[in-house]
Amino acid sequence: MARGSFREQVLKVREDAIVAAVNRLLAEKGFDLMTVDEVAADVGIAKASLYKHFASKEALAAAAMVRVLRLTAEVIEAQPPSTPALDKLQAVTRWALQVQLAGEMPTLPSQNSSLRTELLGSKAYIDLLMQVSDQLGAWIEQAQTDGAIDPAIPSEVVLYTIFARACDPVPGFLKAGGRYDDKTIVDLVLATCFNGLQSRR
Amino acid sequence: MARGSFREQVLKVREDAIVAAVNRLLAEKGFDLMTVDEVAADVGIAKASLYKHFASKEALAAAAMVRVLRLTAEVIEAQPPSTPALDKLQAVTRWALQVQLAGEMPTLPSQNSSLRTELLGSKAYIDLLMQVSDQLGAWIEQAQTDGAIDPAIPSEVVLYTIFARACDPVPGFLKAGGRYDDKTIVDLVLATCFNGLQSRR
């Protein structure tokens, strides 16, 4: 049992390294431009070895998405219960923007059908996605009850709008411009998202 | 001259058909998943003939982007001068959301470097991009002077935020949900963008 467990741990460490590499490459180049050869080279193993761990390129991407959803769930759970719902939502959104700005947010093309199939077939992915959505959804409705978030906006729209910050191109544009540091960019985008472009009087 | 002009017109019609097909395919599948074979089949000509009109796949994409920028410039010019700047900005943003929702907004991966090179090397693209940016930028600063748009937000951030509505995934998600018609979706996303998620009191 001890040797089996050790072996499993070695395996897990290697698979973690693979998923981390996939995560980085997905964030850098996206799914279509990421090649399995690159992933193998990045991890330092042969491509055939990689396919002993993951059945396909789509499975690699799904594993990276599960990883980032797990991190998201952890950030959600780390929010103090006494905090107002709006603040929790902003904190999670801020975290997502920071991850994206750090070049560590994997991005998937929603058009790719083979990828969609793989994701929808992954129980770990679906379960985590529902868990995250449910928790954020509860906060959204609480914030709307509080009057902090506009009750006229369907909670579904609020959820999608927050989710979309993870692949918002605006932070990248502002970073490329070089006029603002990361914290300022996050503050600007977060404020634009929650306050809107129009003046508040 | 007349025959030459006629020939040129025939050529132009064919090239317009090519660019329209590219535009549709870019909107549907994105640059990486769009193949030149598909474009040729869609237009109804051989692939080799296509390459007589455009030098590369990147050149095809650039032509589609020039097309949509031209349309954008037309929409901008069609705004009545007496309209308040904020209303003009909202009208243009609304138009972009409608085009995207209709599946006619070409989308390019900002990560692809060969594509970036092609776009930056296209004078027509750069000129139109600057023209559109300058006109929108002037309206943004006017709206900030009016107090309609928050003067605390750098105009650059406002511009990027409006530009980003052209590739916002939220309209597509809402459409896939099937609970709202196109006009409602546009209204919701537009309101979220300009008013923000938080309540206005």
Next chain:
DNA sequence: GTCTATAAATCGATAGAC
């Protein structure tokens, strides 16, 4: 300029030895 046919390169995936 349009076609058929094919070159040239890339990439996902696998065979088979160790």
Next chain:
DNA sequence: GTCTATCGATTTATAGAC
């Protein structure tokens, strides 16, 4: 499980006849 070597399919791009 890891490796080397390679298959098979796809895709961009071009050659050459008409």
